Each structure stands twice: as structure tokens, then as C-alpha cells.
Amino acid sequence: MLGSDSQSIKDIYAATPVAYKPLLPFWTLLKKEILRICSVAVQTLLVPVTTVSLYLLVFGVSLGERVSVMEDFSYAQFVVPGLLLMGIIQNTFGNVSSSLFMARYLGYVVDYLVTPLSPMAMSLAYTVAAMVRGLVVGIAILFVSLYFCELPWPALGSAVAMALAVSFLFSQLGIIAAIYCNSFDGLSIFNNFLILPAIYLGGLFYPVSMLPQPWASISKVNPLFYMIEGFRGSALGNSDVGFLVCYLITISFALVLFVWATILLKKRGKLQ
Amino acid sequence: MKPYQFSNQDLQRTPLTLSGVSKTYADTTVVENLSFSIQPGEILGLLGPNGAGKSTTINMIAGVIPATTGRIEVFGFDSRQEYQKSRRLVGVMHQEPIIEQYLNVEQSLKIHSGYYGVADDPVWRKLIVEQLELGPHLAKRYLKLSGGMRRRFMIAKTLLHKPRLLILDEPTAGVDVELRERLWSFVREINKAGISVLLTTHYLEEAEQMCDRIAFMNMGKLVALEETKKLISRIDKQKLRVELHTALREMPDELKSFDSDLDEEDSHFLNFSLESGAEVVAVVSSLEKIGLEVLNVTLTQPDLEDVFKHLSRESGGIKGVR
Numbered sequence: 381m382l383g384s385d386s387q388s389i390k391d392i393y394a395a396t397p398v399a400y401k402p403l404l405p406f407w408t409l410l411k412k413e414i415l416r417i418c419s420v421a422v423q424t425l426l427v428p429v430t431t432v433s434l435y436l437l438v439f440g441v442s443l444g445e446r447v448s449v450m451e452d453f454s455y456a457q458f459v460v461p462g463l464l465l466m467g468i469i470q471n472t473f474g475n476v477s478s479s480l481f482m483a484r485y486l487g488y489v490v491d492y493l494v495t496p497l498s499p500m501a502m503s504l505a506y507t508v509a510a511m512v513r514g515l516v517v518g519i520a521i522l523f524v525s526l527y528f529c530e531l532p533w534p535a536l537g538s539a540v541a542m543a544l545a546v547s548f549l550f551s552q553l554g555i556i557a558a559i560y561c562n563s564f565d566g567l568s569i570f571n572n573f574l575i576l577p578a579i580y581l582g583g584l585f586y587p588v589s590m591l592p593q594p595w596a597s598i599s600k601v602n603p604l605f606y607m608i609e610g611f612r613g614s615a616l617g618n619s620d621v622g623f624l625v626c627y628l629i630t631i632s633f634a635l636v637l638f639v640w641a642t643i644l645l646k647k648r649g650k651l652q
Numbered sequence: 653m654k655p656y657q658f659s660n661q662d663l664q665r666t667p668l669t670l671s672g673v674s675k676t677y678a679d680t681t682v683v684e685n686l687s688f689s690i691q692p693g694e695i696l697g698l699l700g701p702n703g704a705g706k707s708t709t710i711n712m713i714a715g716v717i718p719a720t721t722g723r724i725e726v727f728g729f730d731s732r733q734e735y736q737k738s739r740r741l742v743g744v745m746h747q748e749p750i751i752e753q754y755l756n757v758e759q760s761l762k763i764h765s766g767y768y769g770v771a772d773d774p775v776w777r778k779l780i781v782e783q784l785e786l787g788p789h790l791a792k793r794y795l796k797l798s799g800g801m802r803r804r805f806m807i808a809k810t811l812l813h814k815p816r817l818l819i820l821d822e823p824t825a826g827v828d829v830e831l832r833e834r835l836w837s838f839v840r841e842i843n844k845a846g847i848s849v850l851l852t853t854h855y856l857e858e859a860e861q862m863c864d865r866i867a868f869m870n871m872g873k874l875v876a877l878e879e880t881k882k883l884i885s886r887i888d889k890q891k892l893r894v895e896l897h898t899a900l901r902e903m904p905d906e907l908k909s910f911d912s913d914l915d916e917e918d919s920h921f922l923n924f925s926l927e928s929g930a931e932v933v934a935v936v937s938s939l940e941k942i943g944l945e946v947l948n949v950t951l952t953q954p955d956l957e958d959v960f961k962h963l964s965r966e967s968g969g970i971k972g973v974r
Binding site: 388389390392393394396397398399400401402403404405407408409411412415416419420482483486487488490491492493494495496497498648652 | 653654655656657658662663714715716717718735736737739740741742744746748750752753754755759763764766767768769770771773775776779783809814816841842844845846847
């Protein structure tokens with residue numbers, strides 16, 4: 381078997397020009413991440429869409445008709461933008477954090493460390509893949525929500541910009557969580573004790589303006605409040621805070637986390 | 653960004669040069685002031701007992717961990733400043749199988765060269781798959797592969813981007829004899845294409861057969877770096893192995909004046925390292941005087957294992973020898 385094609389090995393080596401395409405490592409990791417999402421599509425796409433659909437069923441049908449929190453809009457219309465954003469947030473975060481954490485946990489992150497893949501390319505590949513998953517889940521939730529209610533979308537461009545910014549931000553948080561956590565429990569703590577409470581307390585199910593003081597003021601320290609308000613305002617045309625303020629706060633957080641995540645990826649020892 | 657085309661001049665430079673490389677963790681120096689180079693087309697064995705610093709050295713060369721001090725160059729490219737070019741030219745096979753499990757073998761092999769900035773070459777990929785007999789396993793995922801197949805898969809991945817310097821860290825650890833022979837045969841073929849190889853192995857007889865030169869490390873330091881034959885010729889002693897009728901509990905006092913030990917695995921055997929024929933006669937006569945019944949006596953020339961033990965002792969002891 382071996383040795384019979386020795387001339388071929390030599391010939392192929394001799395005939396191939398030795399080149400390096402700088403963008404290819406990024407595209408390769410991105411492709412691999414997309415393949416990973418597709419290979420476990422039930423877990424990465426179907427489950428999150430089903431979960432949020434259950435929320436829609438509860439708040440859109442069961443409770444929605446009896447509750448009213450915003451003038452001119454049903455409760456289902458009020459809650460759908462937040463649920464959509466929650467789907468995006470949880471899936472972007474979950475995608476990066478689980479994929480990178482598994483690479484560290486099982487050790488195959490070393491496969492990337494020995495390649496010319498730069499920390500920036502690695503960060504962007506994980507980010508773009510997670511954003512794709514988050515936005516696909518978001519679009520699927522949007523289609524499901526049409527069964528329960530329709531949204532006016534007076535500022536669709538702003539809504540898309542906010543969705544992109546939020547998914548970018550939570551991709552960075554996913555990278556940071558994946559690097560700092562050394563167990564699945566750690567990841568779970570990140571999600572259940574940080575992200576979910578921030579979403580719920582950020583005005584997903586109620587307008588923060590309805591809260592008594594000091595809770596209304598305290599809620600405004602939560603960055604998720606601005607993300608949800610900005611997105612809901614773009615979807616319904618009615619918000620307690622202007623879109624620009626919400627967007628700038630989101631982008632600022634996203635940039636800080638991006639720098640943090642890239643620095644962590646540069647510290648290669650942290651990845652092992 | 654434009655692709656970088658390596659020139660012939662680039663590829664004619666020394667494949668690997670380490671200059672004063674050290675690695676320190678807190679107060680512990682794991683690798684100390686290491687300097688050596690690999691010549692074009694050479695197979696260099698990096699040997700040493702467990703904890704000698706071999707894997708740390710390989711990880712520094714591969715870029716997994718940074719060196720604390722010193723400089724590593726791959727074909728003249730600084731491994732820190734020009735890491736993308738240097739890593740493009742290196743293929744590393746790690747000791748532990750580390751393959752992600754979401755893709756099947758074929759999917760993995762198709763994309764893997766892309767991590768190195770190299771487009772997939774189906775002809776080359778097919779050749780590797782054929783040579784390593786991975787064809788029937790292309791649709792399987794990593795977890796469904798046997799241990800031997802995982803090793804082949806790892807070697808295939810290491811070669812897909814056509815590296816110019818191949819680093820193999822214990823490539824045959826835990827694989828059966830047949831596969832070991834096949835893998836070494838394949839490495840030889842790759843080497844014939846002009847590819848330099850740095851390898852570590854615990855199978856010293858393999859290192860002896862495969863390597864042009866041996867770099868021997870112990871306790872983080874380079875203890876010896878020589879052509880394999882010259883290194884073995886450093887030991888001018890002969891090995892005498894005596895099989896006794898009765899197992900011994902300890903080495904008799906009469907034999908302690910010789911460089912000797914009681915075999916750790918089977919105490920029916922005594923091993924001597926002797927400098928001359930006269931010493932051989934002296935040992936045999938001592939055995940007769942003590943009244944030990946000798947069943948068999950074997951006299952052999954030193955091999956790399958003797959060099960390994962000798963150098964380890966000389967340089968501060970052996971933490972673990974297999």
C-alpha cells in the first residue's frame with residue numbers, strides 16, 4: 381500500500397506553488413461553524429423556535445387578550461419584538477459559547493491555534509456564524525408570530541440595525557463566556573443568572589415606565605432595557621427612549637466586548 | 653488582501669531554527685535556552701524522558717504557546733512577527749487525538765487546508781485518503797472511528813495543506829505494530845519529497861531507524877544533538893544480559909562493582925554494561941564463584957536506549973523511561 385505512489389507525492393509537492401491566502405482561514409472557520417449549525421439543526425434552530433413559539437402561544441393567545449400595557453397595541457404586539465430579540469440574543473450567545481467552549485473542552489481548539497488563523501479572524505468567524513444563527517432563528521420567530529399578530533414596522537431599517545448590533549454584542553459575550561468558563565455549569569450560570577434575568581428585567585413582558593420608583597430607575601441601568609426599547613420602538617413606532625440613544629448604548633457595549641473578546645483570543649494560553 | 657506566494661528563496665532557507673528559546677511558568681523553567689535547527693530534508697528526533705520539555709518545545713514551535721524568551725524561525729519567518737507565513741509552512745500532529753466531532757471525515761478533510769490559507773486540492777486529498785486507507789470511513793464522524801483510524805485521520809489532516817516542515821509528536825503512541833510500520837513508511841515517503849520532519853517518539857528503535865539526527869532533552873535543556881550513529885557510538889560499552897535459573901531479590905554484593913542492575917520486570921535476568929572483553933570474563937567468573945546457575949548469556953552492542961539512559965543519568969536523572 382504505502383510507498384507505491386512515492387513519485388506522486390513528490391510530484392504533487394513539486395508541482396504545487398506554495399502560497400498563502402490570508403482571508404481563507406476566516407472563511408474556513410466560518411464555513412465549519414455554519415456546517416456545525418446545520419449538522420445539529422434540531423438543537424440549534426428547531427428547539428429555540430419552538431420554545432419562543434410557546435411563549436407566543438401563552439402571551440399571544442392565553443393571556444394576550446386580557447392584558448393591555450400599551451395604548452393602540454395588543455399585548456401580543458407588545459411582547460413579540462422582545463421575544464424576537466430574546467431568540468436572537470440566546471442563540472447568538474449560545475452558538476458562540478457552546479462551540480468555542482466545546483473546542484476548548486475537547487481540546488480541538490489547538491487545531492486552530494497551530495494554523496495561521498488570527499485572533500481577529502477567529503473572533504469574526506465565530507461572530508458571523510452566531511449572528512447568522514441568531515438572525516435565522518429571529519426570522520423564523522417572526523414568521524411564527526404572524527399567526528398571532530402583525531407588527532407595523534414603521535422603522536424596519538432601524539430594527540434590522542438593532543438586531544445586528546445586539547447579535548454582534550452577544551456573540552462577543554459568548555466568546556468571553558466560553559473563554560472564562562471551565563465547565564458547563566459556568567456557561568449555564570452565564571445564561572441563567574446574567575442574560576435571562578437581564579432580558580426579563582429589561583422590559584420584555586412589561587413597559588419599564590409602569591414600574592414604581594426606584595425600580596423604574598434601576599431598570600434603566602440594565603443595557604438590555606435599551607436594546608429591547610430600541611427594537612420595540614422600531615417595530616411598533618412607540619418607545620420610552622429614542623432609537624439613537626438605544627443604538628449608541630448598544631454599539632458602545634458591543635465595541636467594548638469586541639475588544640475584550642479579541643484580547644482574550646490573543647492570549648492563547650486562555651484558550652486551552 | 654493579496655495571497656502571499658512563497659519564493660524558492662524562501663523555501664531554501666533553514667526549515668526550523670530555535671535560538672535561545674526558554675519557557676517559564678511562574679517560577680518554573682520548563683525549557684531553558686534551547687537552540688537547534690533542522691536542515692532541509694532532514695528527520696530530526698527530539699527525544700528525552702517524560703517531563704523533559706519536548707511537548708512544550710513543540711507547542712512553542714507550533715504556536716500553541718508563546719516562548720518566554722528566544723526566537724523561533726520557520727524558513728526564516730519569525731514565528732511571532734510573521735506567524736501566518738510560518739504556520740502556513742508547518743504541519744503539526746499532536747500526541748492526543750484532537751478532532752472536532754460535528755463533521756464527518758470527508759467534510760473535515762475537505763475544509764481543513766483552508767485553515768492554513770490553502771485551497772482544497774482534491775487530487776492530493778484523494779492520494780492521502782488512499783495512502784492512509786481512509787476511503788471506507790469518509791462518511792463516519794470522529795467518534796465512530798477506531799483508535800488507529802483516528803491516528804490516520806490526524807496524519808491526513810496534518811498533510812492536507814502540504815506543509816514543508818512536519819512536526820510529529822508521538823505519532824505512533826498507542827497504535828499497533830502494523831499501523832506503526834505503515835505510518836513510518838508514509839512519513840519516509842513524505843520526507844523523500846524534501847519535507848523536513850521533527851518527531852518525538854518513545855519507541856527508541858524507531859527513532860534510531862528514522863532519524864538523521866537526534867536532539868536529546870532532559871529537564872528542559874538540550875543535552876545532546878548529534879547524528880544518530882555518532883550518538884550511539886558515544887557509548888562504547890557492550891551489554892551483557894544474563895539469565896539465571898533462580899530469581900534474585902537483590903543484586904549480589906560480588907557483582908555490585910560492575911555497572912549492573914537487576915531486571916525490573918523479571919528478576920531472573922541481570923543486565924551489565926561492560927567496557928571490555930576482560931570485564932565480561934570477570935562477570936562470568938564472579939557468577940560462578942557465587943554459585944548462581946546461568947541459563948543463558950547474551951552480549952549486544954549499545955543502542956539508542958542505552959544512550960538515552962546514559963544521557964539522562966549524566967544530565968541529572970531520569971523521570972521516566974519507557
